[in-house]
Amino acid sequence: MKKLQLQRYNAGQRSNHWAVVTCFVLAAASGFALFHPALFWLTALVGGPQWARILHPYLGIAMFVLFLGMFFMFVSANRWRKEDSEWLASAGDVVSKGNQAQLPQNVGKYNGGQKIVFWLFTSCLVVLLATGLLFWQAWFASSVPIGLQRVAVLLHAVAAFVLVLGFIVHVYAALWVKGTLHAMVRGTVSGGWAKHHHPQWYREQMQGQAATKAPRK
Amino acid sequence: MSSLQSQNVVARSATTTPPPQARAHVPEVAKLIDVSKCIGCKACQVACMEWNDLRDDVGSNIGVYDNPSDLTSQSWTLMRFFEVEPEPDKLEWLIRKDGCMHCDDPGCLKACPSPGAIVKYANGIVDFISEHCIGCGYCIKGCPFNVPRISGKDNKAYKCTLCSDRVGVGLEPACVKTCPTGAITFGAKEDMVASGEERALELQERGFKNAGLYNPAGVGGTHVMYVLKHADQPQLTGLPQNPSISPFVSLWKGWTKPVALAVMAGAAFTGWFHYLRKGPLEVPEEDEEVASAGTSGETQGEES
Numbered sequence: 001m002k003k004l005q006l007q008r009y010n011a012g013q014r015s016n017h018w019a020v021v022t023c024f025v026l027a028a029a030s031g032f033a034l035f036h037p038a039l040f041w042l043t044a045l046v047g048g049p050q051w052a053r054i055l056h057p058y059l060g061i062a063m064f065v066l067f068l069g070m071f072f073m074f075v076s077a078n079r080w081r082k083e084d085s086e087w088l089a090s091a092g093d094v095v096s097k098g099n100q101a102q103l104p105q106n107v108g109k110y111n112g113g114q115k116i117v118f119w120l121f122t123s124c125l126v127v128l129l130a131t132g133l134l135f136w137q138a139w140f141a142s143s144v145p146i147g148l149q150r151v152a153v154l155l156h157a158v159a160a161f162v163l164v165l166g167f168i169v170h171v172y173a174a175l176w177v178k179g180t181l182h183a184m185v186r187g188t189v190s191g192g193w194a195k196h197h198h199p200q201w202y203r204e205q206m207q208g209q210a211a212t213k214a215p216r217k
Numbered sequence: 218m219s220s221l222q223s224q225n226v227v228a229r230s231a232t233t234t235p236p237p238q239a240r241a242h243v244p245e246v247a248k249l250i251d252v253s254k255c256i257g258c259k260a261c262q263v264a265c266m267e268w269n270d271l272r273d274d275v276g277s278n279i280g281v282y283d284n285p286s287d288l289t290s291q292s293w294t295l296m297r298f299f300e301v302e303p304e305p306d307k308l309e310w311l312i313r314k315d316g317c318m319h320c321d322d323p324g325c326l327k328a329c330p331s332p333g334a335i336v337k338y339a340n341g342i343v344d345f346i347s348e349h350c351i352g353c354g355y356c357i358k359g360c361p362f363n364v365p366r367i368s369g370k371d372n373k374a375y376k377c378t379l380c381s382d383r384v385g386v387g388l389e390p391a392c393v394k395t396c397p398t399g400a401i402t403f404g405a406k407e408d409m410v411a412s413g414e415e416r417a418l419e420l421q422e423r424g425f426k427n428a429g430l431y432n433p434a435g436v437g438g439t440h441v442m443y444v445l446k447h448a449d450q451p452q453l454t455g456l457p458q459n460p461s462i463s464p465f466v467s468l469w470k471g472w473t474k475p476v477a478l479a480v481m482a483g484a485a486f487t488g489w490f491h492y493l494r495k496g497p498l499e500v501p502e503e504d505e506e507v508a509s510a511g512t513s514g515e516t517q518g519e520e521s
Contacts, residue, residue: 004509034330034353036474037231049331050372053351098495137354137367150358150465157469161477165484172488177498191508192500206511 004191006205008183016069017184023063024167030056031160057136064129071122077109078119083200084112109201117170124163131156224385225339230329236336243339246384247406248393249413250314251444252454253420253428254400257282257296257312261392261401265294268380268391288315290368290375294392301453303446313443313454314392314401317364317377319343321437324462325374327470328359341406341440342379350374359470361436361460379440409442416444435461 009017026045030052033042043052046059083106091113094101110118131152134144141149174180179193194202225243226236266272273291276284282298294316301309323343326335334349335356345356345365352372356365365374380390388394389403402409413430420428429448432438447453 002509003505004511034355036478037233037330037332038478040231040330040332049349049351053353053372094498095491096495098498099501135354135358137352137357138372141354141357146358146363147463150463150469153355153358154465154469154473157473157477161473161481164481168481168484168488172491175497176488176492179500190500190505191511192502192505195508196500196504202508 005188006191006194006202007187008189008194009187011187013070013073014184014187016066016073020063020066020070023059023066027056027059027063028160028164028167030059035157035160054138057132057138060128060132064125067121067125074110074118078115080112080115081108083107084115087112088116103196103199105199107198107200108204109198111198113169113173117166117173120166121163121170124159124166127159128156128163131159224342224381226336227339228323228326228337229333230326230335231332238339240339245339245341245406245440246379246403247341247409247440247442248319248379248390249402249404249409249442249444251400251402251413251416252311252313253416253425253444253446254398255296255312255314256398256400257298258397259284259296260395260397261314262292262294262296264391264395265377266292268383269293269378288364288366288376290366290370290373293317293375293377297455299454303450303453309446311446311454313456315364315455317343317379317441318362318436319377319379319440320361321439322462324359324361324436324466325356325365325376326359327462328355328466330355338381340384342381342384343440344378344381345374345376347373347375359462359466361457361462377441406438406440413442413444417448420444420446431456433457433460435459 029042029045032039033049033052034040034056040049043049046052046055083104087104087107090102090104094103133140134152135141135149135156144152174184177197179190180197183189191202194205225238225240227238229236271291271293273285273289276286278284279286283295285292285295288295294314297313297315299311299313301311303309319342321341323335323337325345326337326343329335330353331349331351334346334351335343336346337343350373352367352374354367354374356374357363357367365376367374380388380392383390393401393403402412404412410430410432413432417428417430425446427447427449429445431443431445431448431451443451443456445451445454445456451458
């Protein structure tokens with residue numbers, strides 16, 4: 001029997017996601033290079049030290065603008081509900097027991113962890129944009145009070161650090177939970193994946209499918 | 218300035234290994250500016266332009282003698298004029314030659330992300346090595362004295378070099394050589410401290426009871442020092458009372474760097490080892506069967 005496939009992301013959503021990833025990787029590489037001397041070699045990825053300094057802010061702005069597209073597409077599915085708190089309580093079990101763990105049966109399109117990542121990315125990007133503009137030497141820094149710039153550089157580094165930790169969790173979850181990457185690359189997940197990890201979303205999808213099928217008969 | 222091979226480098230920006238240090242017996246130098254002898258003639262500004270081959274744009278008069286109105290990437294030193302009342306109803310016209318202080322603990326060097334763009338030589342001179350400068354402006358965040366200026370033409374940071382090229386071959390800085398009143402002197406730091414303190418005593422005897430040497434400890438002392446008539450109020454001539462590197466900059470360029478890097482690397486390794494030890498989270502076969510049995514097996518979704 002052929003595996004049931006459910007649509008999770010359309011082509012526009014996937015393109016938007018990977019465009020954000022591209023900007024993130026380049027902005028992170030150039031940012032890391034200026035953060036710690038051990039990573040200065042990463043400037044080579046964007047064409048050398050001067051180019052890292054020139055491009056980093058534009059890459060960041062591009063990432064923010066592109067992320068806004070994803071934000072508005074996914075914000076309604078990421079509102080916090082009480083079942084998300086229940087999911088969080090069981091998350092430790094999943095991490096430590098893996099396949100033996102009991103998964104909650106009321107998880108919708110996104111679980112509590114995914115929602116935390118969504119809001120973490122959103123808030124980090126807002127802080128990164130706001131603080132980054134304040135000490136952008138080419139455009140704004142000369143008209144910003146120096147005391148404010150000093151706070152901004154520190155907050156910028158802290159927000160980037162938190163964002164990178166979120167990114168590591170995000171990537172690991174996608175690789176660890178088999179069948180997940182398929183959603184963002186090909187757009188679909190298997191019915192079993194949906195039923196196992198997002199049972200509430202699965203039920204909604206199956207109902208919707210029954211409803212759209214009915215008139216055809 | 219390019220790096221001077223004849224000088225020991227004791228600190229180098231964004232560098233975690235020891236810089237070249239074969240020449241160990243270099244005395245620290247210092248420039249001493251005695252504001253009580255300064256007549257504000259700006260010969261030092263001209264000498265600086267001449268030696269360093271700088272040509273600032275002709276600016277406009279801002280109503281006071283300061284000309285140009287601020288330090289720029291083409292003006293590395295500047296006479297600043299202050300009409301102040303150190304005591305009520307006692308007007309004084311104070312003049313201070315502004316420029317890089319050549320801190321012993323340079324905030325610019327601490328903040329700089331580009332390896333070797335800022336160096337401190339064994340003689341105490343802090344120098345910007347322009348070809349390594351990337352124009353990020355972090356040195357401005359680090360400087361407690363508001364000295365570095367970024368050029369709009371080449372996006373490089375510039376400031377007084379203390380004529381490191383002249384000092385490297387045994388000459389005094391251009392401003393020192395040209396000063397007609399002897400307000401600027403140059404020599405070993407030790408000697409300059411002694412002569413500054415001596416001069417401050419003289420001034421005290423002559424009625425400036427708060428005269429003193431400005432060699433702020435918060436930045437480890439400086440290699441440009443002032444004899445101030447009112448050392449108790451350095452802010453009268455725009456100098457910070459207790460300059461030090463901002464705690465935000467120290468935190469940003471201090472322990473957060475290695476700690477943040479270690480935590481991020483640790484998080485990535487934790488993921489990798491979790492995968493090795495626990496294996497992936499897989500969808501049970503029966504879930505797949507149940508889901509597929511619920512339909513005719515056709516692919517769902519708009520793209521199918």
